[in-house]
Amino acid sequence: MRIGLDIGGTKTDAVAVDATGAIVRRLRLPTGWGPDAVIRTLLKAVRTLGAEAAAHGPIESVGIGIPGQVEPGTSRVVHAVNLGVEELDLVAAVGPRLGVAVRVENDVKAAAFGAYALQTVSSGSALGASGSMAYLNLGTGVAAGIVADGELWRGVRGTAGEVGHISIDPHGPLCRCGQRGCIEAFAGGGAIAERWGRNGPIAERWGRSGALPVRDVFDAADSGEPIARDLRAGLARGVAAAVRILVLTADVDVVVLGGGVSGLGARLLTDVSAELAASAEASPFMRSLRLERRVQLLPAGSPAAALGAALVGAPRAGAEGTRAHG
């Protein structure tokens, strides 16, 4: 069997996958802070799943999805700030102790490959079949992963899909990256929460300080609070722009929305579809792309990232695997 892990800032999601690519076991553990805790957590997850799913044979490979930059062709992770990891070579750290092939992948790219796998499996077509999809992760920041012709597409520096810092409005909000009107400044959970939080009294009045501040923003917007309505409209605008850029540049079939902000579910999807439809009103060309019909939501609690990590980590991933070390 293969094991895949999605190491998140608070929890680690782990799955055991059988030879057919089906998930036979799933496990969630709290992720500690810093390199040692991260390593302890992932070793524990692998060993637990290895024991619990022993009936599916020995562990062939371990794939790790991690929220940091993974240098192409290496297993070195840098800037995994949410984990308290500045730099870490995971293969060197756990490979010897696990004694199996270990592969490391950026978590958004892993989720993209997993979302693609779930889709091709659910649609009955074989994994790796010619098909293209983008996965747009709406978390604190905004980034996408692209699967083209059944292969995860990394680009020359492993940063393909970094649409978050493309400016869509020279007069838009200032982005933490220093530019104005970046997609992330409109649609990043961090940017929205920060701008919402800044308005103290209003935030007090509406604040239910949930794990997802953006939910408060949507509720406040429903009640007519002007700043919240503004932020909510900006979110739809930013996501719609990312969808257009991904479809026009990468010519993917569908764009799947995931990440914390996608927990808004139908409320988000409705806003984004409406924005895409409205903005295409004036343009026969854009209308012909029917973008509003090509945006999908990753189901809440989907194991996409862990599954993707398991499949990306598998020698059987073939072309994709070789491409990874190309």
Next chain:
Amino acid sequence: MRIGLDIGGTKTDAVAVDATGAIVRRLRLPTGWGPDAVIRTLLKAVRTLGAEAAAHGPIESVGIGIPGQVEPGTSRVVHAVNLGVEELDLVAAVGPRLGVAVRVENDVKAAAFGAYALQTVSSGSALGASGSMAYLNLGTGVAAGIVADGELWRGVRGTAGEVGHISIDPHGPLCRCGQRGCIEAFAGGGAIAERWGRNGPIAERWGRSGALPVRDVFDAADSGEPIARDLRAGLARGVAAAVRILVLTADVDVVVLGGGVSGLGARLLTDVSAELAASAEASPFMRSLRLERRVQLLPAGSPAAALGAALVGAPRAGAEGTRAHG
């Protein structure tokens, strides 16, 4: 040998390529108007080159680059408006008469593959080596072709790289596509010429009505004419935005500028590099990409499109060839 053709609105550029991928003969013919004229021109070009370069062996394949939409996996060209061709299956039309493998490719994608080939050859690395490049065509409209890991990347509908209709400013100029602030509305030769032409007296005063109206705009801008300065700044802004989108989304190494407007040469490159450098001033992330150093100009009169058509048309194009019919 292989033959490649770039069928343009006014002239057809044709090259004969030997087994090493080197151009051994080049020919230019005026392109007629309408399907019959296009077919006559390309048959004449193929036969002439076949005779002139006979020393390099019989013709193995013919690749055709054409300014229209080529449906993936087919040889049907649609909307080749500059040629007076609404729909045409070129393989069906000339294949039997030529008796060799014929492949059809959108001209911008052919130019992208040719520019990549010229670059990999000049840099000594083998064609098909892992490397990624975008070719941004600045003609009447704006569109790009992307070569990823040595393969021409088409996307699901063969429209990958269509960055021209991505909006970068909700308050920007109206685009012929119906949207506002599209990259093409800022950087398309057609849009610039139209907005310049509209200002009758000014156009009169500065107009030298060259084959490239954008050159007049640059000259007028040099002399301080405000509308011309505005249009010139917009061109740099649009091209810079396209470069950012191509690098961030596709993570390509370099972006090569080609097409009629690139005939401005150093004047265009200087403006674009300055815009990229200036806009990155406030953003450490954007500065780290050093975009201004990754923009290049396709040399004037480059045979990139015809060469690319020849190579795309070659069975030897391997993975790329199979991908084309995938």
